[in-house]
Amino acid sequence: MTDKINYDELKAFIDTLRDKPYFESYLIAVLHKAQQLYGYISRETMDFVSVEMQIPTANIWGVATFYHFFNLQPSGRYTVSVCMGTACYVKNAAGILDAVKRELGIGVGEVSKDGLFSLQEARCVGACGLAPVIMIENEIYGDLTPESVVEVLNQYRSKAKKESA
Known part of the structure; x- marks a missing residue:
């Protein structure tokens, strides 16, 4: 497959499921384990799972792309989730999202x-009373403006610098 990822732990997990009835039905559990181990599910990982579980890679791709909680590419150290629920939207969530995009130089x-x-x-992140909000590392930041959301991002930049020093 690839020399970048050691699949021993994933194989051991799959082996614990191999003798269970309806082995193939554990695909989602296996994909969750893979994402937990590697941070995302690469094409190489799907190929590995395909061989181990005897499920076509196309079927695995279909499952991994259907469910939004599977990442198909590496993610950043911090995931910024901008709430676009009704309360946030009417209080300028689109402006918050635009400010984050500009500041980070990326799209969704x-x-x-x-x-x-x-x-x-x-x-919706369930913090409508604080709208508009973002969530980073399970922390909710509310009553945001395009300016204050940049300040929040800068706090995480500083945190990352301190942790890497």
Whole structure:
């Protein structure tokens, strides 16, 4: 497959499921495990799972692309989720999203060049009273403006610098 990823732990996980009835029905569990181990599900990982589970790669691709929680490319160190739910939307979530895109130089579904940030839209994060909001590392930041969201991003840049020093 690839010399970049060691699949021993994923193979061991698959082997624990191999004798269970309806082995193929554990595909989603296997993909979750792969994402937990590697951060995302690469084409090479899908090929490995295909061989181990005797499921065509096309079927695995179909499952991995159907469910939004599977990442098909590496993500940034911090995932920025901009809430686009109704309360956030009417309070300028689109402006917040535009400010994040400008500041990071990326679009939705992309990773910043420094590898620090991934950007995604969220339907609702359940913090309507704080609208508009973003979520980073399960932390919610609310009552945002295009200016204040840049300040939040800068806090994470500083945090990353301190952790790498």
